[in-house]
Amino acid sequence: MNFLYFIVIFIKILFITNSSVAQENIVKNINSANYVSVIMYHRFGEDNYPSTNIKLEQFEEHINELLKPKYHVIDINEAVNALKNIKLVQDRSVVITIDDAYSSVFKYAWPIFKKNKLPFTLFVSTDVIDNNTPGYMSWEQIRILRDNGVTIGHHTKSHAHMHNFNKDEINYELSEATDRLVKEIGSKPKIFAYPYGEYNLEVLNEVKNHGFKAAFAQHSGVAHKSLGLYELPRFAMNEIYGNMERFKLAVNGLPMPISDLSPKDPVIKKNPPYYGFTLSPDIKPQNTVRCFASHFLKSETKKLGNKRIEVRLAQPFKSGRGRINCTMAAQDNRWRWLGRQFIIN
Secondary structure, eight states, X not given: OHHHHHHHHHHHHHHHHHHHHHHHHHHHHHTOBOOBEEEEEOEESOTTOTTTEEOHHHHHXXXXXXXXXXXXXXXXHHHHHHHTTSSOBOTTEEEEEEESOBXXXXXXXXXXXXXXXXXXXXXXOHHHHHTTOTTBOOHHHHHHHHHTTOEEEEOOSSOOOGGGXXXXXXXXXXXXXXXXXXXXXSSOOSEEEXXXXXXXXXXHXXXXXXXXXXXXXXXXXXXXXXXXXXXXXXXXXXXXXXXXXXXXXXXXXXEOOEEEEESOSSBOSSSSOOEEEEEOTTSOTTSOEEEEEGGGOOEEEEEETTTEEEEEESSXXXXXXXXXEEEEEOGGGOEEEEEEEEEEO
């Protein structure tokens, strides 16, 4: 009797211990991501601007998808902490950002975000607000968002093409906007977004020197710290590129960690650029990387050894902006995604 009693007790202890370990592993797996998918919007329901607008029915489809239990819409500061490995987040964590503070944000998007308790970040350029420009929000409306927990980000003074500026002009754009934001919302934003997603290494360094803890551009990809915290990607959503197939690819995406990126400066001196990067050792070498250039330019993707990827274009980019997006199949029908935007003067 005593022997059987101790056997039962031993089995119970073993079961409790194993259950505790299993539960601990589940908790570890839940909060084990140092990457996030960042979505970018501009206008809502403004059909005269299809390149920057998302149709209201498209937006509602996006929100309905994000409300599913497998997704986790988080605050941008929480996301940056995860990128820095300070506090990890759950897989399929998503950050919502909106650029330029158009009035349709307050009229259409804000009530939906508020109803569903979804955090988002609004990047504000100060001149258009100061000038009471038609079609933009007011400072009072921006303060209402701030008071309801919306993160207000820095988007320069005049929303200029910053890579055309010298160092003094860059600092003026940043400092003047900071002063106005501090006066109107009471604090200096910690997160920055480059207008048009455009920057060169000098702009990047000045943004860093001004104390921002992260900066976002407009090239596609899942945000991960392998490129640093001042060249973070976002998936731009508009009428053309806001269909549900692309949206699901974005919010279910995985990062493509890399190193040895070339060229390092997005403002290219050679057109077409000799573009290349080295895959992280964590990525399985047998998976195929496929790269595509904007404007339907023909490209060739070469793999050198197990990890080095080189992309060659058959012809130069047109003036303005050009992009190369690289993808790789991952588990569970998900995709790793790495984008790069180039600026051609």
